Amino acid sequence: MIKITSYCLxxxxxxxxxxxxxxxxxxxxxxxxxxxxLFISSTTVVLGANNYRFNLIRSTWAVHxxxxxxxxxxxxxxxxxxxxxxxxxxxxxxxGKNVQKLPQFDNEVTMYVYEExxxxxxxxxxxxxxxxxxxxxxxxxxxxxxxAVPDVVDAAKDADFLIFVVPHQFIRTLCSTLLGKIKPxxxxxxxxxxxxxAEGGGIELISHIISRHLKIxxxxxxxxxxxxxxxxxxxxxxxxGCRNFRLAQTLKDLIETDYFRVVVVNDEEAVEVCxxxxxxxxxxxxxVDGLGLGDNTKAAVIRLGLMEMIKFVEIFxxxxxxxxFFESCGVGDLVTTCYGGRNRRVSEAFVKTxxxxxxxxxxxxxxxxxxxPFTAEEVNFMSKTKNMQDKFPLFTAIHNICAxxxxxxxxxxxxxxxxxxx
Numbered sequence: 001m002i003k004i005t006s007y008c009l010x011x012x013x014x015x016x017x018x019x020x021x022x023x024x025x026x027x028x029x030x031x032x033x034x035x036x037x038l039f040i041s042s043t044t045v046v047l048g049a050n051n052y053r054f055n056l057i058r059s060t061w062a063v064h065x066x067x068x069x070x071x072x073x074x075x076x077x078x079x080x081x082x083x084x085x086x087x088x089x090x091x092x093x094x095x096g097k098n099v100q101k102l103p104q105f106d107n108e109v110t111m112y113v114y115e116e117x118x119x120x121x122x123x124x125x126x127x128x129x130x131x132x133x134x135x136x137x138x139x140x141x142x143x144x145x146x147x148a149v150p151d152v153v154d155a156a157k158d159a160d161f162l163i164f165v166v167p168h169q170f171i172r173t174l175c176s177t178l179l180g181k182i183k184p185x186x187x188x189x190x191x192x193x194x195x196x197x198a199e200g201g202g203i204e205l206i207s208h209i210i211s212r213h214l215k216i217x218x219x220x221x222x223x224x225x226x227x228x229x230x231x232x233x234x235x236x237x238x239x240x241g242c243r244n245f246r247l248a249q250t251l252k253d254l255i256e257t258d259y260f261r262v263v264v265v266n267d268e269e270a271v272e273v274c275x276x277x278x279x280x281x282x283x284x285x286x287x288v289d290g291l292g293l294g295d296n297t298k299a300a301v302i303r304l305g306l307m308e309m310i311k312f313v314e315i316f317x318x319x320x321x322x323x324x325f326f327e328s329c330g331v332g333d334l335v336t337t338c339y340g341g342r343n344r345r346v347s348e349a350f351v352k353t354x355x356x357x358x359x360x361x362x363x364x365x366x367x368x369x370x371x372x373p374f375t376a377e378e379v380n381f382m383s384k385t386k387n388m389q390d391k392f393p394l395f396t397a398i399h400n401i402c403a404x405x406x407x408x409x410x411x412x413x414x415x416x417x418x419x420x421x422x
Contacts, residue, residue, distance in 0.1 A: 083165035086227035089137035096143030168194035175213035188218030222275030223328035239329035241271030270320035279372035281305030285338035286347025373402035
């Protein structure tokens with residue numbers, strides 16, 4: 001005998017695929033307590049409960065469906081991905097496949113999708129019907145157990161793990177919407193690379209905003225992870241920052257594949273700061289490319305950028321470990337972003353075309369926001385408040401170029417006498 005709580009067998013619909021069988025729980029008509037027995041023969045699967053009997057078509061999905069049905073009262077962990085851009089969709093592809101192999105996780109993964117209309121159809125409907133995010137990750141098929149949901153509360157309310165992958169400027173609004181609507185035991189994992197401006201001035205880490213607003217623990221994942229390459233299943237590494245060793249292993253199991261390797265460190269703040277600051281340096285690398293200054297100059301900008309990243313952490317986040325900068329979240333992410341990321345690409349176009357950052361976002365990023373200029377502005381505010389701009393000449397110059405206060409051609413003059421050269 002297996003006790004099943006709060007499920008109605010009326011909703012068990014013959015003919016559903018195995019991937020949909022877990023959705024029975026969302027279709028129950030009334031709370032009931034059912035005792036059931038499972039009988040499996042060579043020709044049919046029969047479920048007997050409260051004097052009801054259901055004959056199911058003989059097939060692999062039928063066996064899978066009934067087994068899943070009988071497992072439903074166990075505390076399977078549910079995952080929600082909040083965000084569906086190219087990176088959110090790429091990570092959904094990984095998580096959607098992994099949960100099917102992990103017995104502690106529910107098969108269904110919800111993905112919050114900001115509703116848009118594509119050729120007269122809702123983006124969520126396109127994703128759920130074709131299993132492809134045709135706007136932000138075209139050409140890549142998502143697992144069928146990844147379900148696009150246009151309402152963030154509906155997507156997140158039952159989740160045990162909340163994966164945040166949205167532009168950082170929207171995180172406060174999302175947290176306000178979710179406050180009191182999620183499980184108090186939920187755990188957050190932020191994949192958002194950027195800072196936000198703190199109330200009253202200064203900067204605040206995204207994971208801290210999530211933790212403070214939603215009153216949950218939030219950890220971080222950062223690394224050299226260009227979304228398109230991850231979706232193509234090209235080998236890469238990433239870094240999870242998590243101080244809870246047992247939870248870190250669960251997060252690693254949820255994320256890691258044979259092509260997406262995970263290293264866990266307990267230096268959460270340094271991991272997250274690296275993920276934000278490298279976007280500023282990538283803008284500088286893009287300016288160098290746009291000016292045609294060559295690889296030697298670009299290497300110098302990248303090195304000086306790394307040194308300013310380390311200096312920034314030493315001043316504003318004391319206690320972080322130098323070794324963290326040599327993980328994928330640090331030098332790995334810095335190098336790949338300075339050669340292949342959107343911040344580099346748009347910054348190069350900014351120099352070559354003379355168009356505004358906003359115009360290039362619309363043309364090159366489908367309207368998605370570039371993180372580097374906004375982060376540079378926040379970091380400049382921080383260093384200016386503490387009268388330390390002279391310690392960050394590269395960051396300061398990049399901010400001034402993005403803000404239209406300095407011609408891009410002046411970038412190198414601003415770093416000729418860098419403190420690292422003294």
